[in-house]
Amino acid sequence: MSQPKSEFLREAQARGYIHQATDTDGLDTVLCEKAPVPAYIGFDCTADSLHVGSLVPIMLLRLLQQTGHKPVVLMGGGTTKIGDPSGKDGQRQLLGDDEIQANMAGIKAIFRQFLTFGDGPTDAVMVNNDDWLRDLNYISFLRDYGQHFSVNRMLTFDSVRLRLDREQPLTFLEFNYMILQAYDFLELSRRMDCRLQMGGSDQWGNIVNGVELTRRVDGRELFGLTTPLMTTASGQKMGKTHQGAIWLNEKNLSSYDYYQFWRNTEDADVGRFLRLFTGLPIEEIERLEALPGAEINEAKKVLAFEATKLCRGEDAAATAAETARRVFEEHTLGEDLPRIAVSRDRLAGGVPLYELLRETGLANTNGEARRLIKGGGARVNDAKIADESAQVSAADIGENGVIKLSAGKKRHALVEVG
Protein backbone atom coordinates (compact mmCIF):
# COMPACT_ATOMS: atom_id res chain seq x y z
CA MET A 1 0.00 0.00 0.00
CA SER A 2 1.28 3.41 -0.87
CA GLN A 3 1.48 6.07 1.83
CA PRO A 4 -2.15 6.85 2.73
CA LYS A 5 -3.30 10.43 2.51
CA SER A 6 -5.85 10.30 5.29
CA GLU A 7 -4.62 10.93 8.79
CA PHE A 8 -6.56 7.99 10.14
CA LEU A 9 -4.99 5.41 7.87
CA ARG A 10 -1.55 6.92 8.14
CA GLU A 11 -1.60 6.78 11.92
CA ALA A 12 -3.28 3.39 12.03
CA GLN A 13 -0.61 2.02 9.75
CA ALA A 14 2.26 3.63 11.61
CA ARG A 15 0.99 2.30 14.92
CA GLY A 16 0.44 -1.22 13.77
CA TYR A 17 -3.33 -1.41 13.89
CA ILE A 18 -3.83 -2.75 10.41
CA HIS A 19 -3.72 -6.39 9.51
CA GLN A 20 -5.87 -6.57 6.39
CA ALA A 21 -8.11 -4.12 4.56
CA THR A 22 -10.46 -4.57 1.63
CA ASP A 23 -9.63 -1.60 -0.59
CA THR A 24 -7.19 0.66 1.14
CA ASP A 25 -6.94 3.21 -1.63
CA GLY A 26 -10.68 3.49 -1.97
CA LEU A 27 -11.09 3.84 1.76
CA ASP A 28 -8.33 6.42 1.86
CA THR A 29 -10.15 8.47 -0.74
CA VAL A 30 -13.43 8.31 1.15
CA LEU A 31 -11.77 9.29 4.42
CA CYS A 32 -10.18 12.32 2.76
CA GLU A 33 -13.22 13.48 0.85
CA LYS A 34 -15.93 13.37 3.45
CA ALA A 35 -15.32 14.92 6.82
CA PRO A 36 -16.72 12.58 9.44
CA VAL A 37 -17.00 9.07 8.08
CA PRO A 38 -18.94 6.78 10.40
CA ALA A 39 -17.19 3.49 11.05
CA TYR A 40 -18.13 0.70 13.40
CA ILE A 41 -16.88 -2.24 15.36
CA GLY A 42 -19.15 -4.86 16.81
CA PHE A 43 -18.79 -6.26 20.30
CA ASP A 44 -20.36 -9.30 21.91
CA CYS A 45 -22.35 -9.03 25.08
CA THR A 46 -21.22 -12.34 26.47
CA ALA A 47 -19.71 -10.84 29.63
CA ASP A 48 -20.32 -7.69 31.61
CA SER A 49 -16.90 -6.35 30.78
CA LEU A 50 -14.26 -6.50 28.09
CA HIS A 51 -10.65 -7.48 28.57
CA VAL A 52 -7.42 -6.40 26.94
CA GLY A 53 -8.12 -8.72 24.03
CA SER A 54 -10.63 -6.13 22.86
CA LEU A 55 -8.36 -3.21 23.47
CA VAL A 56 -6.85 -2.97 20.00
CA PRO A 57 -10.23 -2.45 18.34
CA ILE A 58 -11.21 0.02 21.06
CA MET A 59 -8.02 2.00 20.53
CA LEU A 60 -8.71 1.97 16.83
CA LEU A 61 -12.13 3.55 17.39
CA ARG A 62 -10.45 6.10 19.57
CA LEU A 63 -7.97 6.93 16.84
CA LEU A 64 -10.83 7.19 14.39
CA GLN A 65 -12.52 9.79 16.54
CA GLN A 66 -9.31 11.71 17.07
CA THR A 67 -8.74 11.94 13.37
CA GLY A 68 -12.12 13.53 12.79
CA HIS A 69 -14.44 10.64 12.11
CA LYS A 70 -17.40 9.10 13.85
CA PRO A 71 -17.07 5.90 15.88
CA VAL A 72 -20.07 3.64 16.07
CA VAL A 73 -20.03 0.99 18.75
CA LEU A 74 -22.29 -1.84 17.77
CA MET A 75 -23.46 -3.93 20.65
CA GLY A 76 -24.30 -7.42 19.54
CA GLY A 77 -27.40 -7.70 21.68
CA GLY A 78 -29.11 -9.68 18.96
CA THR A 79 -26.23 -11.71 17.61
CA THR A 80 -25.12 -12.65 21.11
CA LYS A 81 -28.31 -14.69 21.24
CA ILE A 82 -26.77 -16.85 18.54
CA GLY A 83 -23.07 -16.96 19.27
CA ASP A 84 -20.17 -16.32 16.94
CA PRO A 85 -18.53 -19.61 15.93
CA SER A 86 -15.24 -17.86 15.08
CA GLY A 87 -12.31 -19.33 16.91
CA LYS A 88 -14.35 -21.71 18.97
CA ASP A 89 -14.58 -25.45 19.06
CA GLY A 90 -17.98 -25.78 20.56
CA GLN A 91 -21.27 -24.04 20.67
CA ARG A 92 -21.43 -21.24 23.12
CA GLN A 93 -23.85 -21.14 25.92
CA LEU A 94 -26.81 -19.03 24.89
CA LEU A 95 -27.68 -16.06 27.03
CA GLY A 96 -31.04 -14.66 27.93
CA ASP A 97 -32.25 -11.11 27.40
CA ASP A 98 -31.78 -10.00 30.98
CA GLU A 99 -28.22 -11.14 31.10
CA ILE A 100 -27.40 -9.57 27.76
CA GLN A 101 -28.97 -6.33 28.94
CA ALA A 102 -26.84 -6.31 32.09
CA ASN A 103 -23.69 -7.13 30.15
CA MET A 104 -24.33 -4.32 27.75
CA ALA A 105 -24.59 -1.81 30.57
CA GLY A 106 -21.20 -2.90 31.91
CA ILE A 107 -19.55 -2.60 28.53
CA LYS A 108 -20.98 0.85 27.90
CA ALA A 109 -19.21 2.13 30.98
CA ILE A 110 -15.88 1.04 29.54
CA PHE A 111 -16.38 2.80 26.24
CA ARG A 112 -17.11 6.06 27.97
CA GLN A 113 -13.47 6.05 29.08
CA PHE A 114 -12.10 5.82 25.59
CA LEU A 115 -14.60 7.70 23.45
CA THR A 116 -16.59 10.91 23.62
CA PHE A 117 -20.27 10.18 23.17
CA GLY A 118 -22.90 12.70 22.16
CA ASP A 119 -24.88 14.17 19.28
CA GLY A 120 -22.11 16.04 17.49
CA PRO A 121 -20.82 15.02 14.07
CA THR A 122 -17.78 13.18 15.40
CA ASP A 123 -19.31 12.07 18.68
CA ALA A 124 -19.41 8.35 19.25
CA VAL A 125 -22.74 6.56 19.28
CA MET A 126 -23.74 3.16 20.51
CA VAL A 127 -26.30 1.01 18.76
CA ASN A 128 -27.74 -2.41 19.47
CA ASN A 129 -28.36 -4.82 16.64
CA ASP A 130 -31.17 -6.40 18.58
CA ASP A 131 -33.17 -3.32 17.53
CA TRP A 132 -33.29 -4.50 13.94
CA LEU A 133 -32.65 -8.22 14.25
CA ARG A 134 -35.35 -8.91 16.80
CA ASP A 135 -38.30 -8.41 14.50
CA LEU A 136 -36.89 -9.80 11.29
CA ASN A 137 -39.38 -11.85 9.39
CA TYR A 138 -37.83 -15.15 8.46
CA ILE A 139 -39.43 -15.61 5.06
CA SER A 140 -38.92 -12.09 3.83
CA PHE A 141 -35.38 -12.01 5.17
CA LEU A 142 -34.56 -15.22 3.35
CA ARG A 143 -36.12 -13.97 0.14
CA ASP A 144 -34.46 -10.56 0.25
CA TYR A 145 -31.00 -11.54 1.41
CA GLY A 146 -30.65 -15.30 1.37
CA GLN A 147 -30.20 -15.35 -2.37
CA HIS A 148 -27.02 -13.31 -2.00
CA PHE A 149 -25.24 -15.84 0.15
CA SER A 150 -23.55 -18.79 -1.46
CA VAL A 151 -23.25 -21.70 0.90
CA ASN A 152 -20.31 -22.93 -1.15
CA ARG A 153 -18.57 -19.68 -0.34
CA MET A 154 -19.63 -19.64 3.30
CA LEU A 155 -18.08 -23.04 3.76
CA THR A 156 -14.71 -21.63 2.77
CA PHE A 157 -14.61 -19.02 5.52
CA ASP A 158 -12.25 -19.81 8.34
CA SER A 159 -14.87 -19.60 11.05
CA VAL A 160 -16.80 -22.40 9.38
CA ARG A 161 -14.03 -24.31 7.68
CA LEU A 162 -11.93 -24.72 10.81
CA ARG A 163 -14.85 -26.21 12.65
CA LEU A 164 -15.56 -28.63 9.84
CA ASP A 165 -11.91 -29.53 9.32
CA ARG A 166 -11.51 -30.33 12.96
CA GLU A 167 -14.70 -32.34 12.85
CA GLN A 168 -16.22 -30.14 15.50
CA PRO A 169 -19.94 -29.62 15.46
CA LEU A 170 -21.35 -26.49 13.90
CA THR A 171 -25.04 -25.89 14.26
CA PHE A 172 -27.24 -24.19 11.73
CA LEU A 173 -27.85 -21.54 14.36
CA GLU A 174 -24.18 -20.63 14.43
CA PHE A 175 -23.89 -20.96 10.70
CA ASN A 176 -26.35 -18.09 10.48
CA TYR A 177 -24.23 -15.80 12.57
CA MET A 178 -22.22 -14.52 9.65
CA ILE A 179 -25.34 -13.73 7.68
CA LEU A 180 -26.70 -11.63 10.48
CA GLN A 181 -23.42 -9.85 10.96
CA ALA A 182 -23.29 -9.11 7.26
CA TYR A 183 -26.79 -7.76 7.54
CA ASP A 184 -25.70 -5.51 10.40
CA PHE A 185 -23.26 -3.79 8.11
CA LEU A 186 -25.95 -3.27 5.48
CA GLU A 187 -28.30 -1.92 8.10
CA LEU A 188 -25.73 0.51 9.50
CA SER A 189 -24.86 1.62 6.01
CA ARG A 190 -28.50 2.48 5.43
CA ARG A 191 -29.24 3.94 8.83
CA MET A 192 -26.21 6.12 9.39
CA ASP A 193 -24.19 6.01 6.24
CA CYS A 194 -21.61 3.81 7.91
CA ARG A 195 -18.87 3.07 5.38
CA LEU A 196 -16.32 1.05 7.29
CA GLN A 197 -16.38 -1.96 9.58
CA MET A 198 -13.35 -2.81 11.62
CA GLY A 199 -12.62 -5.75 13.87
CA GLY A 200 -10.13 -8.38 14.96
CA SER A 201 -8.51 -10.51 12.31
CA ASP A 202 -10.90 -13.34 13.12
CA GLN A 203 -13.71 -11.12 11.88
CA TRP A 204 -12.35 -10.80 8.36
CA GLY A 205 -14.79 -13.25 6.84
CA ASN A 206 -17.77 -11.72 8.58
CA ILE A 207 -16.74 -8.24 7.50
CA VAL A 208 -16.18 -9.18 3.89
CA ASN A 209 -19.63 -10.75 3.82
CA GLY A 210 -21.16 -7.46 4.87
CA VAL A 211 -19.24 -5.58 2.21
CA GLU A 212 -20.38 -7.99 -0.47
CA LEU A 213 -23.97 -8.14 0.66
CA THR A 214 -24.30 -4.37 0.59
CA ARG A 215 -22.72 -4.13 -2.82
CA ARG A 216 -25.17 -6.69 -4.18
CA VAL A 217 -28.27 -5.34 -2.50
CA ASP A 218 -27.68 -1.60 -2.48
CA GLY A 219 -24.88 -1.27 -5.02
CA ARG A 220 -22.91 0.61 -2.43
CA GLU A 221 -19.19 0.31 -1.77
CA LEU A 222 -18.24 -0.36 1.84
CA PHE A 223 -14.88 -1.07 3.38
CA GLY A 224 -13.43 -3.49 5.88
CA LEU A 225 -10.31 -3.39 7.99
CA THR A 226 -8.98 -5.83 10.55
CA THR A 227 -6.48 -5.52 13.37
CA PRO A 228 -3.74 -8.07 13.99
CA LEU A 229 -4.15 -10.82 16.53
CA MET A 230 -2.38 -9.72 19.68
CA THR A 231 0.16 -12.03 21.17
CA THR A 232 3.17 -11.29 23.31
CA ALA A 233 6.64 -11.51 21.81
CA SER A 234 7.05 -14.93 23.37
CA GLY A 235 3.92 -16.16 21.67
CA GLN A 236 1.41 -16.10 24.51
CA LYS A 237 -2.09 -14.90 23.93
CA MET A 238 -2.40 -11.49 25.47
CA GLY A 239 -4.40 -10.76 28.51
CA LYS A 240 -4.33 -13.87 30.59
CA THR A 241 -2.56 -13.87 33.90
CA HIS A 242 -2.65 -15.40 37.35
CA GLN A 243 -6.02 -14.14 38.44
CA GLY A 244 -7.56 -14.66 35.02
CA ALA A 245 -8.35 -12.15 32.33
CA ILE A 246 -7.14 -8.56 32.39
CA TRP A 247 -10.46 -6.78 32.62
CA LEU A 248 -10.91 -3.22 31.56
CA ASN A 249 -13.36 -2.30 34.30
CA GLU A 250 -12.47 -1.41 37.86
CA LYS A 251 -14.97 -3.81 39.36
CA ASN A 252 -13.24 -6.86 37.89
CA LEU A 253 -9.64 -5.68 38.17
CA SER A 254 -8.15 -2.94 40.31
CA SER A 255 -6.34 -0.08 38.62
CA TYR A 256 -3.20 -1.12 40.44
CA ASP A 257 -3.36 -4.61 38.94
CA TYR A 258 -4.15 -3.13 35.58
CA TYR A 259 -1.11 -0.88 35.86
CA GLN A 260 1.05 -3.82 36.93
CA PHE A 261 -0.09 -5.85 33.95
CA TRP A 262 1.39 -3.25 31.63
CA ARG A 263 4.39 -2.63 33.84
CA ASN A 264 5.33 -6.29 33.42
CA THR A 265 5.35 -6.18 29.65
CA GLU A 266 8.13 -8.14 27.97
CA ASP A 267 11.03 -6.05 26.71
CA ALA A 268 10.39 -7.02 23.13
CA ASP A 269 6.81 -5.81 23.28
CA VAL A 270 7.31 -2.36 24.75
CA GLY A 271 7.52 -0.41 21.51
CA ARG A 272 4.67 -2.24 19.89
CA PHE A 273 2.45 -1.78 22.91
CA LEU A 274 3.29 1.89 23.28
CA ARG A 275 2.15 2.44 19.71
CA LEU A 276 -1.02 0.43 20.11
CA PHE A 277 -2.11 1.23 23.60
CA THR A 278 -1.04 4.81 24.27
CA GLY A 279 -1.59 8.05 22.43
CA LEU A 280 2.03 9.15 22.70
CA PRO A 281 3.65 10.62 19.59
CA ILE A 282 5.64 8.17 17.50
CA GLU A 283 8.89 10.09 17.99
CA GLU A 284 8.56 9.79 21.76
CA ILE A 285 7.87 6.09 21.45
CA GLU A 286 10.91 5.59 19.26
CA ARG A 287 13.04 7.21 21.92
CA LEU A 288 11.56 5.10 24.71
CA GLU A 289 11.81 1.75 22.97
CA ALA A 290 15.46 2.39 22.18
CA LEU A 291 16.44 2.61 25.84
CA PRO A 292 19.17 0.05 26.44
CA GLY A 293 19.19 -2.81 28.94
CA ALA A 294 17.42 -2.26 32.21
CA GLU A 295 16.59 1.31 31.26
CA ILE A 296 13.74 -0.13 29.24
CA ASN A 297 11.94 -0.22 32.57
CA GLU A 298 11.43 3.52 32.24
CA ALA A 299 9.57 2.87 29.01
CA LYS A 300 7.46 0.25 30.75
CA LYS A 301 6.49 2.74 33.44
CA VAL A 302 5.40 5.19 30.78
CA LEU A 303 3.44 2.46 29.04
CA ALA A 304 1.75 1.40 32.26
CA PHE A 305 0.88 4.93 33.24
CA GLU A 306 -0.47 5.94 29.86
CA ALA A 307 -2.45 2.76 29.34
CA THR A 308 -3.96 3.01 32.82
CA LYS A 309 -4.74 6.68 32.27
CA LEU A 310 -6.71 5.91 29.13
CA CYS A 311 -8.71 3.15 30.71
CA ARG A 312 -9.12 4.31 34.30
CA GLY A 313 -8.40 8.02 34.28
CA GLU A 314 -5.39 10.06 35.25
CA ASP A 315 -5.98 9.96 39.01
CA ALA A 316 -6.23 6.21 39.10
CA ALA A 317 -3.10 5.91 36.99
CA ALA A 318 -1.14 8.25 39.25
CA THR A 319 -2.23 6.39 42.37
CA ALA A 320 -1.36 3.04 40.86
CA ALA A 321 2.03 4.31 39.72
CA GLU A 322 2.77 5.72 43.13
CA THR A 323 1.77 2.48 44.85
CA ALA A 324 4.00 0.52 42.52
CA ARG A 325 6.87 2.89 43.18
CA ARG A 326 6.54 2.56 46.94
CA VAL A 327 6.12 -1.19 46.86
CA PHE A 328 8.91 -2.02 44.43
CA GLU A 329 11.36 0.81 44.79
CA GLU A 330 11.02 1.76 48.45
CA HIS A 331 9.71 -1.57 49.69
CA THR A 332 7.08 0.21 51.72
CA LEU A 333 3.32 0.30 51.45
CA GLY A 334 1.11 1.84 48.84
CA GLU A 335 -2.50 2.81 49.29
CA ASP A 336 -3.64 0.98 46.18
CA LEU A 337 -2.79 -2.46 47.54
CA PRO A 338 -5.78 -4.69 48.19
CA ARG A 339 -6.78 -4.60 51.81
CA ILE A 340 -9.14 -6.33 54.15
CA ALA A 341 -10.28 -5.51 57.67
CA VAL A 342 -10.10 -7.95 60.55
CA SER A 343 -11.68 -7.29 63.92
CA ARG A 344 -9.38 -6.74 66.86
CA ASP A 345 -11.06 -9.55 68.77
CA ARG A 346 -10.43 -12.05 66.04
CA LEU A 347 -6.84 -10.97 65.64
CA ALA A 348 -6.24 -11.11 69.38
CA GLY A 349 -6.92 -14.83 69.38
CA GLY A 350 -4.54 -15.40 66.49
CA VAL A 351 -5.65 -16.13 62.94
CA PRO A 352 -3.99 -18.75 60.74
CA LEU A 353 -1.88 -17.12 58.06
CA TYR A 354 -3.42 -19.27 55.36
CA GLU A 355 -6.86 -17.92 56.15
CA LEU A 356 -5.68 -14.36 55.78
CA LEU A 357 -3.94 -15.15 52.53
CA ARG A 358 -7.19 -16.48 51.20
CA GLU A 359 -9.27 -13.60 52.52
CA THR A 360 -6.99 -11.03 50.95
CA GLY A 361 -7.23 -12.79 47.62
CA LEU A 362 -3.55 -13.67 47.52
CA ALA A 363 -4.65 -17.30 47.40
CA ASN A 364 -7.91 -18.74 46.17
CA THR A 365 -8.27 -21.54 48.69
CA ASN A 366 -6.77 -22.44 52.02
CA GLY A 367 -4.97 -25.30 50.33
CA GLU A 368 -3.37 -22.96 47.82
CA ALA A 369 -2.35 -20.69 50.67
CA ARG A 370 -0.75 -23.59 52.51
CA ARG A 371 1.16 -24.58 49.43
CA LEU A 372 2.32 -21.02 49.05
CA ILE A 373 3.68 -21.05 52.59
CA LYS A 374 5.25 -24.46 52.16
CA GLY A 375 6.88 -23.36 48.94
CA GLY A 376 8.52 -20.41 50.60
CA GLY A 377 6.47 -17.72 48.89
CA ALA A 378 4.54 -16.32 51.82
CA ARG A 379 5.67 -13.39 53.90
CA VAL A 380 4.27 -11.37 56.77
CA ASN A 381 5.66 -7.85 57.00
CA ASP A 382 8.36 -8.94 54.55
CA ALA A 383 9.55 -11.79 56.77
CA LYS A 384 9.33 -15.21 55.19
CA ILE A 385 7.04 -17.62 57.00
CA ALA A 386 7.71 -21.31 56.47
CA ASP A 387 5.36 -22.79 59.04
CA GLU A 388 2.20 -23.87 57.32
CA SER A 389 0.07 -23.40 60.39
CA ALA A 390 1.62 -20.12 61.52
CA GLN A 391 -0.72 -17.68 63.19
CA VAL A 392 -0.95 -13.97 62.70
CA SER A 393 -1.86 -11.90 65.74
CA ALA A 394 -2.13 -8.35 66.99
CA ALA A 395 1.60 -8.44 67.65
CA ASP A 396 2.19 -8.39 63.90
CA ILE A 397 0.56 -5.02 63.44
CA GLY A 398 3.19 -2.58 62.28
CA GLU A 399 3.57 1.04 63.33
CA ASN A 400 1.43 2.12 60.41
CA GLY A 401 -1.42 0.10 61.83
CA VAL A 402 -1.51 -2.63 59.20
CA ILE A 403 -0.08 -6.06 58.55
CA LYS A 404 1.52 -6.57 55.16
CA LEU A 405 1.07 -9.97 53.56
CA SER A 406 2.91 -11.05 50.46
CA ALA A 407 2.61 -13.92 48.00
CA GLY A 408 5.81 -14.00 46.11
CA LYS A 409 7.70 -10.84 45.36
CA LYS A 410 5.06 -9.02 43.44
CA ARG A 411 1.72 -9.62 45.07
CA HIS A 412 0.97 -7.86 48.29
CA ALA A 413 -2.05 -7.10 50.42
CA LEU A 414 -2.76 -5.30 53.66
CA VAL A 415 -4.69 -6.41 56.71
CA GLU A 416 -5.99 -3.62 58.88
CA VAL A 417 -7.77 -3.75 62.18
CA GLY A 418 -11.35 -2.64 62.01
Place this chain on the structure above:
RNA sequence: GGAGGGGUGCCCGAGUGGUUAAAGGGGGCGGACUGUAAAUCCGUUGGCUUAGCCUACGUUGGUUCGAAUCCAACCCCCUCCA
Protein backbone atom coordinates in the same frame (compact mmCIF):
# COMPACT_ATOMS: atom_id res chain seq x y z
C1' G B 1 -33.69 -45.87 12.20
C1' G B 2 -28.89 -49.17 11.58
C1' A B 3 -23.37 -49.88 12.37
C1' G B 4 -19.00 -48.18 14.66
C1' G B 5 -16.13 -44.64 17.80
C1' G B 6 -16.10 -41.50 22.00
C1' G B 7 -17.34 -38.52 26.84
C1' U B 8 -11.03 -38.45 32.31
C1' G B 9 -8.69 -33.08 36.68
C1' C B 10 -8.26 -25.51 34.26
C1' C B 11 -7.04 -27.42 28.89
C1' C B 12 -4.95 -31.42 25.87
C1' G B 13 -4.24 -36.40 26.77
C1' A B 14 -2.60 -41.58 29.07
C1' G B 15 -4.87 -45.19 31.82
C1' U B 16 -9.17 -51.07 30.73
C1' G B 17 -10.25 -54.51 38.41
C1' G B 18 -6.22 -52.95 43.57
C1' U B 19 0.45 -49.12 45.90
C1' U B 20 -4.71 -44.17 40.98
C1' A B 21 -6.26 -37.76 43.64
C1' A B 22 -5.31 -40.66 38.48
C1' A B 23 1.21 -40.86 33.67
C1' G B 24 2.79 -36.98 30.29
C1' G B 25 2.33 -32.14 28.24
C1' G B 26 0.23 -27.16 28.34
C1' G B 27 -1.38 -23.38 31.47
C1' G B 28 -1.27 -21.40 36.65
C1' C B 29 1.32 -20.44 41.26
C1' G B 30 5.99 -20.32 44.09
C1' G B 31 11.53 -20.54 44.22
C1' A B 32 16.64 -19.66 41.84
C1' C B 33 18.88 -16.32 38.17
C1' U B 34 17.64 -10.99 36.73
C1' G B 35 16.00 -5.42 35.51
C1' U B 36 8.90 -5.83 38.82
C1' A B 37 11.59 -8.48 31.45
C1' A B 38 12.54 -12.84 28.39
C1' A B 39 14.94 -17.57 28.25
C1' U B 40 16.51 -21.45 31.51
C1' C B 41 16.41 -24.60 35.88
C1' C B 42 13.76 -26.43 40.45
C1' G B 43 9.25 -27.17 43.27
C1' U B 44 4.04 -27.24 43.25
C1' U B 45 -0.87 -27.64 41.06
C1' G B 46 -9.13 -31.11 43.73
C1' G B 47 -11.30 -29.42 48.65
C1' C B 48 -11.23 -29.32 54.05
C1' U B 49 -10.96 -28.28 60.66
C1' U B 50 -4.43 -31.53 56.29
C1' A B 51 0.04 -37.65 59.97
C1' G B 52 -6.81 -37.66 58.90
C1' C B 53 -11.29 -36.88 56.18
C1' C B 54 -14.36 -35.65 51.89
C1' U B 55 -15.34 -35.14 46.73
C1' A B 56 -13.75 -36.76 41.71
C1' C B 57 -12.93 -40.01 35.59
C1' G B 58 -20.96 -38.07 31.15
C1' U B 59 -25.72 -39.74 34.44
C1' U B 60 -28.11 -43.54 37.33
C1' G B 61 -28.08 -48.27 39.16
C1' G B 62 -25.46 -53.15 39.54
C1' U B 63 -21.23 -56.96 40.05
C1' U B 64 -16.93 -57.14 43.51
C1' C B 65 -13.40 -57.32 49.64
C1' G B 66 -12.13 -53.42 46.04
C1' A B 67 -14.21 -50.00 39.78
C1' A B 68 -12.08 -44.36 35.90
C1' U B 69 -11.44 -49.50 34.65
C1' C B 70 -16.56 -55.06 34.38
C1' C B 71 -22.31 -55.15 33.51
C1' A B 72 -27.18 -52.54 32.47
C1' A B 73 -30.05 -48.45 31.28
C1' C B 74 -30.04 -43.44 30.06
C1' C B 75 -27.97 -38.57 28.21
C1' C B 76 -24.63 -36.06 24.87
C1' C B 77 -20.92 -35.87 20.74
C1' C B 78 -18.44 -37.78 16.23
C1' U B 79 -18.12 -40.98 11.69
C1' C B 80 -20.41 -44.08 8.07
C1' C B 81 -25.02 -46.26 6.17
C1' A B 82 -30.61 -45.49 5.51
